Amino acid sequence: MSSYRIALNFEDGVTRVIDCGPKEKVLDAAFRQRINLPMDCSDGVCGTCKCRAESGRYDLGDDYIDDALSSDEAQSGLVLTCQMVPQSDCVVAVPVASTACKTGTARFGGKVAQVTGFAGAAFELVLEVAADAPGFLPGQYVNIGVPGSDQHRAYSFSSASGAARMSFLIKNVPGGLMSSWLATARPGDALDLTGPLGSFYLRPVTRPVLMLAGGTGLAPFLSMLEEMLLQGIDQPVHMIYGVTRDQDLVLVERLEDYARRLPGFSFTTCVADAATAHPRQGYVTQHMPAEVLHDGAVDVYLCGPPPMVEAVQKHFQAQGMCPASFYYEKFVTSQPAPVAVAA
Structure with missing residues (x-):
């Protein structure tokens, strides 16, 4: 492979994806692409460039001192970007705002x-x-x-x-x-x-996944499913896709295609409208069987309007269910543009 893709996630929600050569250090690759990650020495001595590797494989070598990065810190996923040489695509959380690194959206x-x-x-x-x-x-x-x-x-x-x-x-x-x-x-x-x-994105898939999509909150999950296909994920992945009206249930054929191509993926749909002809009337919390929760050993991803997010949180609390991880994104539909009224 000629290079790896390194996603730098800054604390203000900005993400920049850079290319890093197979023998190149992340700090050098970022600087080459005009992103000034925090650093003082660049020699593994000061610890200023310390970040957290959220996913991926890499080598830190042994040219840094323990005061800059202790063995416990390294075991927990902390890295020195001045020493980090990727061995795969990686996601790195940078503990400063993007503007502090002379970059941005x-x-x-x-x-x-x-x-x-x-x-x-x-x-x-x-x-x-x-x-x-x-x-x-x-x-x-x-x-x-x-x-x-x-x-x-x-x-x-x-x-x-x-x-x-x-x-x-x-x-x-x-x-x-x-x-x-x-x-x-x-x-x-x-x-x-x-x-x-945004901080709502697919983390490394190491356990079963439950996706909860509300309306057009389906969008990010389509991107995640594409990534799972590319990675060859074989963990159980179940989606519950809930909408308000029958006509809001779109792109179901695309989910059916993922179910054919992605091992372990399944989905169900439901419609909240009491007058629906859909076989599953109600909200996502009413169509969440115990088996998709895996006794809490599950990563839950939720994208939907605020009432849906709150309802799922309350449902989990009422069930005494605490998932291994719970990532969610609330979205609010923009209001119609105001109509001009003649004076």
Whole structure:
């Protein structure tokens, strides 16, 4: 392999993905790509460059002193980026803001390749992007500027990182600023993007996974499932996909395709509307069998509106269930743009 992808997660939620050569130190690779990670000595003496490796394989060598990084710290996943030589793709948590490292959110452009509407419930936006568009972690989001305005909207990636096309699943809000634009968007239309951002992303899969998707909160899970396919994950992964109305249940055929191609993946769907014709009426908490909780030995990922997040938290508390890890992202739908009223 010519290089590895290193995702640097800063404490302000900004992520920058850099390329690091197979014999290159992370600190050097970051500096080469104009990201000044914290450092004083660069010789494994001061400990200023200490970060946490959240995933991946690497070698720290033995050219640093114990005062800079103790054996206990190294065992717990702490690293010195001035000594860290990756042996795989890695995720590194940097304990400072991105601005302190003279970097920040990347700005880049995309052109509309396709917009697909789903019965007035949602849009799937597909963008063509340049080869040097920033990478992201599956589950993260980007801010997209709304053409003709000075506003932006945040949407989770539904595609795999590094692909030539980026996709997003966007709720159709009647009268909404972005929804109104998407209804008239044409291939080739240009968009400005800023990101990636967010601490909601797929961690190393070492135990069963439970995914809870609410409405267009399905988007980040599609990106995660793509990553699981690439990694060859074979742990049990179950998704419960809940929506408000029948027409909100979109891209189910894509989940069926993942169920065929990804060993261990299964999913169920439910609709909250009391008048639904769907075989499973109700909320995700009402369709969560004990077997998908694995007696707490499960990583739970949840993306949905605040009431859904709170309901799941209360459900776990009532059941006395404490998952091994619980990651969630709350999203709030933007309100429709105000209508001008003549004086």
